[in-house]
Amino acid sequence: MSIFPKISFKNQAFKLREQAILDVATVVLSNKGYDLMTMDDIAGAVGISKPSLYKHFKSKEELVGEALIRLLEGALDYVAALDANLGPLQKLSALLEWALRVRLDGGLPFLPSTSAHVREMLMRNLKYMLRVRKLNRQLEAMVEQAQEQGLLSRDLPTDVILFSYYARTCDPAVEYLQKYSKMSNDDIVRHMLKVAFEGFR
Amino acid sequence: MSIFPKISFKNQAFKLREQAILDVATVVLSNKGYDLMTMDDIAGAVGISKPSLYKHFKSKEELVGEALIRLLEGALDYVAALDANLGPLQKLSALLEWALRVRLDGGLPFLPSTSAHVREMLMRNLKYMLRVRKLNRQLEAMVEQAQEQGLLSRDLPTDVILFSYYARTCDPAVEYLQKYSKMSNDDIVRHMLKVAFEGFR
DNA sequence: GTCTATATTGAGATAGAC
DNA sequence: GTCTATCTCAATATAGAC
Numbered sequence: 001m002s003i004f005p006k007i008s009f010k011n012q013a014f015k016l017r018e019q020a021i022l023d024v025a026t027v028v029l030s031n032k033g034y035d036l037m038t039m040d041d042i043a044g045a046v047g048i049s050k051p052s053l054y055k056h057f058k059s060k061e062e063l064v065g066e067a068l069i070r071l072l073e074g075a076l077d078y079v080a081a082l083d084a085n086l087g088p089l090q091k092l093s094a095l096l097e098w099a100l101r102v103r104l105d106g107g108l109p110f111l112p113s114t115s116a117h118v119r120e121m122l123m124r125n126l127k128y129m130l131r132v133r134k135l136n137r138q139l140e141a142m143v144e145q146a147q148e149q150g151l152l153s154r155d156l157p158t159d160v161i162l163f164s165y166y167a168r169t170c171d172p173a174v175e176y177l178q179k180y181s182k183m184s185n186d187d188i189v190r191h192m193l194k195v196a197f198e199g200f201r
Numbered sequence: 202m203s204i205f206p207k208i209s210f211k212n213q214a215f216k217l218r219e220q221a222i223l224d225v226a227t228v229v230l231s232n233k234g235y236d237l238m239t240m241d242d243i244a245g246a247v248g249i250s251k252p253s254l255y256k257h258f259k260s261k262e263e264l265v266g267e268a269l270i271r272l273l274e275g276a277l278d279y280v281a282a283l284d285a286n287l288g289p290l291q292k293l294s295a296l297l298e299w300a301l302r303v304r305l306d307g308g309l310p311f312l313p314s315t316s317a318h319v320r321e322m323l324m325r326n327l328k329y330m331l332r333v334r335k336l337n338r339q340l341e342a343m344v345e346q347a348q349e350q351g352l353l354s355r356d357l358p359t360d361v362i363l364f365s366y367y368a369r370t371c372d373p374a375v376e377y378l379q380k381y382s383k384m385s386n387d388d389i390v391r392h393m394l395k396v397a398f399e400g401f402r
Numbered sequence: 403g404t405c406t407a408t409a410t411t412g413a414g415a416t417a418g419a420c
Numbered sequence: 421g422t423c424t425a426t427c428t429c430a431a432t433a434t435a436g437a438c
Contacts, residue, residue, distance in 0.1 A: 014403095031317065033316050035236035035237075035316065036236075036318055038430085038431060038432085039431075039433080040430095048404080050405095050432090050433080050434095051403090051404070051406090051433090051435095052403070052405075054432095054433070054434080055404085060432070115233075115234050116232065116233050116237060117236075151402070152401050152402055153399070156392055156395065157384075159378065160374070160378065160396065161396075163373075163374035163377040163378055164372070164393075164401065165401070166373075166374070166377075167372050170373070171368050172368050172371070173361070173367070173368040176364040176367075177360065177361065177364055180360070181358070181360050181361075191358065191361045192365075194354075194357065195361065195362075195365045195400070196400060196401065197402055198399075200354060200357070200365065200366070200397065201352070201353060201354055201398055215421090239413060239414085240413075240414065240415080241414095249423090250423050251414090251415080251423095252417095252421090252422070252423065252424090253423075255414090255415070256422085260414080260415080261414065404437105406436095406437085406438105407434105407435090408433100408434080409432105409433085410431100410432085410433080412429105412430095412431090412432100413429095414427105414428085414430105415426100415427080416427075417424105417425090417426075417427085418423105418426100419422105419423085419425100420422085420423080420424105
């Protein structure tokens with residue numbers, strides 16, 4: 001007659017709700033952005049009260065940080081699961097495609113470069129920065145490799161390519177195409193990849 | 202002994218201050234974005250009180266709208282002043298270069314696609330939308346011409362190119378390069394143009 | 403742990419004296 | 421037209437009952 005099962009069950013429910021909160025936060029963030037997202041929005045959409053929400057996350061900043069960390073971990077997992085036989089360019093292309101599809105499905109862009117406040121907040125978030133740096137190291141290595149193999153322009157500095165690559169993961173053209181063109185998601189992804197790697201020409 | 206000169210002089214000073222306010226708003230907007238920019242910031246930086254600021258602009262939305270309208274008019278003037286002998290691709294390149302330099306000098310990006318609130322506010326701003334549509338018509342014509350002449354990819358739909366073109370004017374890679382690389386502004390512009398038109402390869 | 407009700411703060415906007 | 425002082429309201433965060 002241990003009481004552990006009950007506690008464990010409660011914990012499990014708690015964890016599940018935590019994921020539900022993060023899911024909601026992700027959608028709201030991607031729709032309204034950080035500043036316009038309110039804790040009332042989140043609590044209301046999840047179907048709990050605000051104080052309960054604060055039992056899970058002690059501040060708005062922490063909540064948003066965790067949502068972004070989960071996203072980064074998704075990216076890191078995706079990279080880790082990539083076929084080791086793929087070349088650096090294929091990996092870069094695959095990850096960009098993944099990021100675009102996540103966004104088209106209502107997910108978040110990496111690196112919300114939007115608000116100075118958000119950037120600053122994330123820079124103070126060690127857990128987040130750890131993952132950013134890990135992902136960045138891997139991407140930088142891929143870009144350098146691809147440049148060495150002549151698959152990416154050697155005329156461009158590595159950081160120009162790398163920053164531009166990040167920028168493509170949050171390219172606003174995606175939302176505009178989704179909203180104002182009748183294109184399928186597959187077509188949007190295909191075209192955005194082409195523009196990123198080949199340019200307008 | 203007409204009183205007109207005095208009134209005219211006052212009016213002139215009023216107009217001058219209006220420009221000063223817009224200058225300040227432009228810088229603050231580009232640094233902190235819409236949500237973090239406060240009317241206290243603006244009043245403080247201009248050196249006037251908040252009620253005086255509200256004599257010039259009856260709301261924050263109107264102030265920001267006017268700042269963005271001034272920017273768009275700069276772009277329209279720039280396009281109008283372009284050598285008529287230039288081809289469509291050269292014009293597109295020149296305008297993108299202009300936009301990047303404006304931003305590197307502390308100016309604003311076109312189309313602050315950042316916040317849903319800002320987008321919505323601008324859509325309601327007829328004066329702003331009038332200029333957006335005018336600029337958009339001209340750019341669309343250039344892209345179509347360039348595609349017909351085979352200077353831009355004919356595989357890509359026109360709106361993909363057009364939206365991506367807009368996105369390059371507010372590419373966050375610019376700020377990252379400015380902040381984290383030791384590159385000169387000229388080099389940043391050169392590289393960003395190359396990435397936009399030729400892609401990473 | 404969950405809720406209702408409330409404290410607190412920050413920022414847009416204005417009243418009213420000069 | 422300009423300012424000081426203030427209003428108002430929305431949103432983060434919490435106190436306290438159950």
